[in-house]
Amino acid sequence: MDILNSVLNFIDYNFYFSLFATIPEHTDADTSLVLASILLSLVIIYFASKLGGEICARIDLPPVLGELVGGVIIGTSILGLLVFPEGMNTANNSLIMKFLQFTADVTPGNIQSIFDSQGEIISILSELGVIILLFEIGLESNLKELISVGPQSVMVAVAGVVTPFMLGTLGLTYLFHIDIIPSIFAGAALTATSIGITAKVLAELGNLSSPEGQIIIGAAVLDDILGIIVLAVVASLMKTGQVEVLNIVYLSLTAAVFLIGAIFIGRLLHPVYVKLVNKMKTRGQLLLISLCFAFVLSYIAQIIHLETILGSFAAGLVLAETEKRKELQDLIAPISDIFVPIFFVCVGAKTDLSVLNPTDPSNREGLVLAGFLILVAVIGKVISGFTIIGQSELNKLAIGVGMIPRGEVGLVFVGVGxxxxxxxxxxxxxxxVMVIFTTFLAPLLLRSILKEPFFTPQKQKIT
Amino acid sequence: MDILNSVLNFIDYNFYFSLFATIPEHTDADTSLVLASILLSLVIIYFASKLGGEICARIDLPPVLGELVGGVIIGTSILGLLVFPEGMNTANNSLIMKFLQFTADVTPGNIQSIFDSQGEIISILSELGVIILLFEIGLESNLKELISVGPQSVMVAVAGVVTPFMLGTLGLTYLFHIDIIPSIFAGAALTATSIGITAKVLAELGNLSSPEGQIIIGAAVLDDILGIIVLAVVASLMKTGQVEVLNIVYLSLTAAVFLIGAIFIGRLLHPVYVKLVNKMKTRGQLLLISLCFAFVLSYIAQIIHLETILGSFAAGLVLAETEKRKELQDLIAPISDIFVPIFFVCVGAKTDLSVLNPTDPSNREGLVLAGFLILVAVIGKVISGFTIIGQSELNKLAIGVGMIPRGEVGLVFVGVGxxxxxxxxxxxxxxxVMVIFTTFLAPLLLRSILKEPFFTPQKQKIT
Incomplete structure (x- = not known):
């Protein structure tokens, strides 16, 4: 090849320069190093999520708790492997960047821009993760079931949203003198209920089809819808900064109209959707059409100042009613497996738990605040069980306790906040900390309550 | 809430400011608008890929061609929907950005940074797409089958790599006076063979198990390995810029050692991998462990100055030998369905085909160049069929023609370049244009050759 080079030197190829010659517009060093940092980040995220999830699964705790704690451990609070360019963080705080510098040729000037790009890209992947999570939750919901939910479930769901929200928001503003917008947001985060965790415990103890089980499941499904509307409204409040009754009413109406409108228009489009999917011949047609539908609704929700996840949740609800539901659920599962852990781990990694370190006296107020939120989170939901009037044969405590875990829904609130x-x-x-504590506490409490036979005459078996 | 606000105004909460008050470190406007632009881009990418793919599937052409052409149409050459911040492009050139400005509140100052972020993130998603594509190709390959490939396939594969590479590189440097590195790269791009397209035509005509069919498949599988080594070496040459015999030998050895080393170490780790996957209890364990393995190998390939895709291809080859292969293929398919079209469409969208517009006289040289590459692409592969000595009963023309389509493998080269x-x-x-033309031409040629009965005595049926 040396010969070729020499030959070329003889030729006057200036004439061709503008057309064919090497014009390096940009080197690929940056793009390929950013890609390398993303690969490294994903490996660490998946490792942390699986390690945490597996440990929790083995001690009978919800795996999502493990993924979150895994994120906290690799994040800014403890190991500093995965940190984001927010606040005071620079590339120097990130062990991933140090490892990249150690293994690849990165100039000190480049590392900060790689760090910024990595943070932005992982954040967007995490946002796509929560969009897909809500799409999957929507797809698993059943609108018909929801409409047939009993009045008791409606009571429990509404009380379980209103009580912790009011107690939380008022407590934070009056007792802790916190600004109104963060107070409202924290109050809203208290309203979430994770159906998965309670359903698993109920199934495990054979109580899923008991009256209590049915009320809890109905209430939790309704709570998903109420919770996501509350979240959309509160997140929108945070953007505009205007806490006025009119604004709140307007936003609530927008969210409700969007959700109901999407469902009705979606129903009209069902035949078109099924026909289109059946007529297409290329790979992945069902998945891509469904995702496009979810992304379009997410985009619309975003530009009308709601949250993207309200759009993907609505898309999931709509597509759950078509004959393609089961097939789509199977296809979305692997997508969810690779995207959702990014979200859970990032929520953990971004949270600076060191501000609650009890050995530092200046953290006393923060710890009191965490304690207050946990208290309201438990009391607010337990009360909801006792809103059922009469029916003394029902285990109302179990119903209330079943509504306690915030799980992944609580994390969606944290992510948005x-x-x-x-x-x-x-x-x-x-x-x-409130999300972790309630998710950890509820299965333990629920098991101990349901295992006492005199409380649950409908129980089918005791393990 | 107005009352609450007024109450708050009475309270001196300066004391709490540092701890609890609203400290907006950054607004979410940017992140959420970047997310919106990504959602929009993905919808457009999926739409273009499916529309193109479906049209091609209906006129019996490979869908990948449609995805690529779909990308060209929405890209910088024609519609300008999806353009990237390379060269002269600004946010003003992107219809997606204009749509975003039209539908969401974006300040003119913000739009350029959103455009830059969108370009970077879609590029990284496209790179993840090609990593997953090569992982899937590796997973579909069969090392045992490859080792048992007949000497005729080896001849065809080697000739089909060497001939177009030499003809292309020498022609470009001597006839067109192009720089040595771009010439070598273009020569390398000529070596690719897409097994899928030919296999489909052979299967359709019932010729897959004929001797010609077996030779073509064997050669194409071997060609995948040779091609990816060539690509890794050439891409590395492009980074270092040193076209010296010693450097080329060194890089080729590194690539071969990496690939063989990964396969051998991978084989030792098989039992650990299977045991780990079987012992894990949480969702998505097989997928995440396998992807982590692919990402780690990609990272290693990257930092030793090869290409990430060599790593994911090696990972696919290794995991194809385990008992989990089938299960993993089913899980990776939906992931591939959502990531790979991003890659194909981006390759099309990034290419400025207007430089080959024949109505502009200054493009004459470029058109001649494209014609030359097509000629070499066809001749180089057709010759390879005639390297089989003796065996006059074989349809050597059909074998050579079967090696012509570059398809997705050619696009991988374009993407890297x-x-x-x-x-x-x-x-x-x-x-x-060479990739499009060969991919388009080969099925037509192959069908017409194989349909003439006197050429193919082994044919089982004629459709």
């Missing part, structure tokens, strides 16, 4: 930048670190950390 | 920034626009456009 964190992205808004409106929450202070202690509030964010307190909310996440 | 484009990311390097070393190729001039006319060369890049010529390579992509």
């Amino acid at each position: 964190s992205a808004s930048g409106v929450l202070s670190k202690p509030i964010e950390a307190s909310i996440i | 484009s990311a390097s920034g070393v190729l001039s626009k006319p060369i890049e456009a010529s390579i992509i």
